[in-house]
Amino acid sequence: LKGKWQKAYLLLLPTAAFISLLRMSTGVFWRIPFLEYELILGRVDKLSLVFAYIFVIAAFCMTLYALHVERSGEHVAAFSYVGSTLGVVFAGDLYTLTIFWEIMAISSIFLIGYRGTSSAYSAAFRYIMMHIFGGACLFGGVIIHVQTTGSIAFNAFYPEYWGLGIEYLPSYLIFIGLILNAAVPPLHAWLPDAYPEATATGGVFLSAFTTKSAVYALLRGFPGLEILIFLGVMMTIYGIIYALLENDARRILAYSIINQVGFMIAGIGIGTPLAICGVVAHAFCHILYKGLLWMSAGSVLYMTGKTKCTELGGLYKTMPLTCVFALVGAFSISAFPLTNGFTSKPMTIMAAAEANMGIIWLILMVASAGVFLHAGVKFPYFVFFAKDRGLRVSDPPINQLLGMGLTAFLCIFLGVYPQPLYNLLPYPVDFVAYTIPHVVGMLSLLGFSGLAFFMLLPLLKRTETISLDTDWFYRAGGGKFMWFCENPLPNFANRVDSSMKRIASSFSSFGSNPLRATRIALSTMMVRVLKTFVLEFWWRVYRYYERDLEAAKSRPMDEPIERVPLGIAVLLVLIFFIFYFIIYLIYGLI
Structure with a gap:
C-alpha cells in the first residue's frame, strides 16, 4: 500500500485493536500446548x-503523528x-512473556537505527547489547524457575519465591531483567543514550512502551x-539532577x-491498593503527556534539525501551535490542576x-517540585522562549499537529474528568483530586519551584557539556575489551593453535614411526640439557647427540619403520629376567 491507502491502513490497525479491547471479556484465552506445559x-x-x-x-x-514518514520499514518496526x-x-506464562519481551527489544532498535547517523547506529548497538543482557537474565531466571518449581505461570514471585539464599536465584535474575527495562540505575544508561538518537517519530514511540511494560x-x-x-x-532524584x-x-x-518511572517503581514497592492504582493511573497518564513532550521535541528536530538548547530559542514566534502543545505536556507532567498529571x-x-512512610512522602514531594524545574520549565523555556537564535521555521506538517492536538486533548480531558480512568483501575479508588488543600498545596509547590528556577537561571545557563553517566563504564571498558579481543586474545589463540599443531604432529610422527620419534625426542632432550652446561669432557657426548639428532631429522618419517632383529629382542628379554631372578633371590634370602 502507498499514499493515502497506506495512511488509512496505519490508522485502521490501532482503531481495530481498540474496538477489540472494548469487546473483550475478562478470562484466560488462547491456550497453546507446548511440550508438557500450556502457553x-x-x-x-x-x-x-x-x-x-x-x-x-x-x-x-x-x-497519526508519524503519518508523514515514507519509510515503510519504520512503520513496520x-x-x-x-x-x-x-x-x-x-x-x-513466563515463556510467552520472554518471547514478546525479546521481540520488543529487537523491533525497537530499528526506531533508533533508521535515523541513519553513525551516533544512532552506535547507540542502537549499545541499546541491544544491554537488552540482550537483560533478556538473558530474564530467560535464565525463567528456565531455572521452571526447572525448580515445574510451573511456567506468570504470577507474583514475592513473597513466595523471594528471600536470602541460592534457591531464590531465579527470582533475582528475573528481577534484574525487569528493572533493566524499567531503567533503574545503574542499569539505566541505555535510555538517555539511545532514545535521543532515535528518529523524530521513533523517540515518541520509545518513550511510551519499554519502561511502562516493565512497570x-x-x-x-x-x-x-x-x-x-x-x-x-533514588530514580526520582537521579533523573532530576541529570x-x-x-x-x-x-x-x-x-x-x-x-x-x-521512579514514582511508579516506588508505588509498586509500597504495594497497597491505593499505591497500585496510583502506579497504573500514573503510567496511563505518563504515556500521554510524555508522548506529547516527545512529539513537540520531535517536531522541533524535524523542522530545525537541532535538539541542543544552546542552538534553540525563540521558536514560540514561528512554531506557536507546537509551543502550546509542549506547554500542555509540561503542565501535565508537573501535575498542574486541570491536567491528567494532577x-x-x-x-x-x-x-x-x-x-x-513520612520520609518517602517527603522525597516524592520534593521530586514533584523538581519535575516542574526540568520538564515543566527548563524544556519549554530554553526551546521556545529563550534568546532567539534566528531560526525561522514554521509549525510541522498537519498530521504532527493533529497527533499532538489529540494527545493534548486527552491530557486535559483526564485532568478535568478523571472518572473514566478511575473506573479502569484494578481496585476501587477512594481518591478525590480536587479538594481545596490539594489544589492550593500543589499550586504553592509549583509556584515556589518556578520562582526557584528563574532565581537560579544564571546557574542553569546552557553550555556545551557532556554529562558523564554510568554508560561511561561500558563505553570505556568496551573499548579496552575490544582491544583485548583484537590483540592479546588472538595472539594467545595463535600460540595455543601452534602448540596443538605441534602436539598433533608429534603424535602423528610417533604413530607412523615410534622408534624414530623416540630417538628424536631423546636426542633433542639430551642436546638441550648438554647445551646449557657444555664442559670439555662433555663435548664429545654433546656432539654425538647433536649429529644423531640431525641424522634422525634428515630422514623422512614415512620410510619403513625401523625394526630390531628378533635375536636381540630375545636377548634383552633374557637379560631382564636374569636381573629379576637375581633380585628375587637376594630379597628371598634376606
Whole structure:
C-alpha cells in the first residue's frame, strides 16, 4: 500500500485493536500446548486491560503523528514494537512473556537505527547489547524457575519465591531483567543514550512502551517488594539532577522518563491498593503527556534539525501551535490542576503518606517540585522562549499537529474528568483530586519551584557539556575489551593453535614411526640439557647427540619403520629376567 491507502491502513490497525479491547471479556484465552506445559497468550483482567487500552490509544496518536514518514520499514518496526508490548501485557506464562519481551527489544532498535547517523547506529548497538543482557537474565531466571518449581505461570514471585539464599536465584535474575527495562540505575544508561538518537517519530514511540511494560511486569511479579521503594525514590532524584545538567532537549526528556518511572517503581514497592492504582493511573497518564513532550521535541528536530538548547530559542514566534502543545505536556507532567498529571501522580504520594512512610512522602514531594524545574520549565523555556537564535521555521506538517492536538486533548480531558480512568483501575479508588488543600498545596509547590528556577537561571545557563553517566563504564571498558579481543586474545589463540599443531604432529610422527620419534625426542632432550652446561669432557657426548639428532631429522618419517632383529629382542628379554631372578633371590634370602 502507498499514499493515502497506506495512511488509512496505519490508522485502521490501532482503531481495530481498540474496538477489540472494548469487546473483550475478562478470562484466560488462547491456550497453546507446548511440550508438557500450556502457553497462555491471553490473560485478560483489569490490570492487563488498562495497560492495553493506553498502549493502543498511544499507538493511534503516535501513528497519526508519524503519518508523514515514507519509510515503510519504520512503520513496520513501530507496529511490531507496539504489538509485542501488547503480547507482554496479555502474557499469562513466563515463556510467552520472554518471547514478546525479546521481540520488543529487537523491533525497537530499528526506531533508533533508521535515523541513519553513525551516533544512532552506535547507540542502537549499545541499546541491544544491554537488552540482550537483560533478556538473558530474564530467560535464565525463567528456565531455572521452571526447572525448580515445574510451573511456567506468570504470577507474583514475592513473597513466595523471594528471600536470602541460592534457591531464590531465579527470582533475582528475573528481577534484574525487569528493572533493566524499567531503567533503574545503574542499569539505566541505555535510555538517555539511545532514545535521543532515535528518529523524530521513533523517540515518541520509545518513550511510551519499554519502561511502562516493565512497570506492568513488576506490578505482576513483585508488588510490595520494599527494595523497590528505595530504588524508586533514588530514580526520582537521579533523573532530576541529570535532566537539569543536560543541554540536549531530548536527553532532558529521557532523564525525565527515569524520574517519572521512579514514582511508579516506588508505588509498586509500597504495594497497597491505593499505591497500585496510583502506579497504573500514573503510567496511563505518563504515556500521554510524555508522548506529547516527545512529539513537540520531535517536531522541533524535524523542522530545525537541532535538539541542543544552546542552538534553540525563540521558536514560540514561528512554531506557536507546537509551543502550546509542549506547554500542555509540561503542565501535565508537573501535575498542574486541570491536567491528567494532577489527577494521577498524587495518588502514589498519598499512598506513601497513608502507609506512614513520612520520609518517602517527603522525597516524592520534593521530586514533584523538581519535575516542574526540568520538564515543566527548563524544556519549554530554553526551546521556545529563550534568546532567539534566528531560526525561522514554521509549525510541522498537519498530521504532527493533529497527533499532538489529540494527545493534548486527552491530557486535559483526564485532568478535568478523571472518572473514566478511575473506573479502569484494578481496585476501587477512594481518591478525590480536587479538594481545596490539594489544589492550593500543589499550586504553592509549583509556584515556589518556578520562582526557584528563574532565581537560579544564571546557574542553569546552557553550555556545551557532556554529562558523564554510568554508560561511561561500558563505553570505556568496551573499548579496552575490544582491544583485548583484537590483540592479546588472538595472539594467545595463535600460540595455543601452534602448540596443538605441534602436539598433533608429534603424535602423528610417533604413530607412523615410534622408534624414530623416540630417538628424536631423546636426542633433542639430551642436546638441550648438554647445551646449557657444555664442559670439555662433555663435548664429545654433546656432539654425538647433536649429529644423531640431525641424522634422525634428515630422514623422512614415512620410510619403513625401523625394526630390531628378533635375536636381540630375545636377548634383552633374557637379560631382564636374569636381573629379576637375581633380585628375587637376594630379597628371598634376606
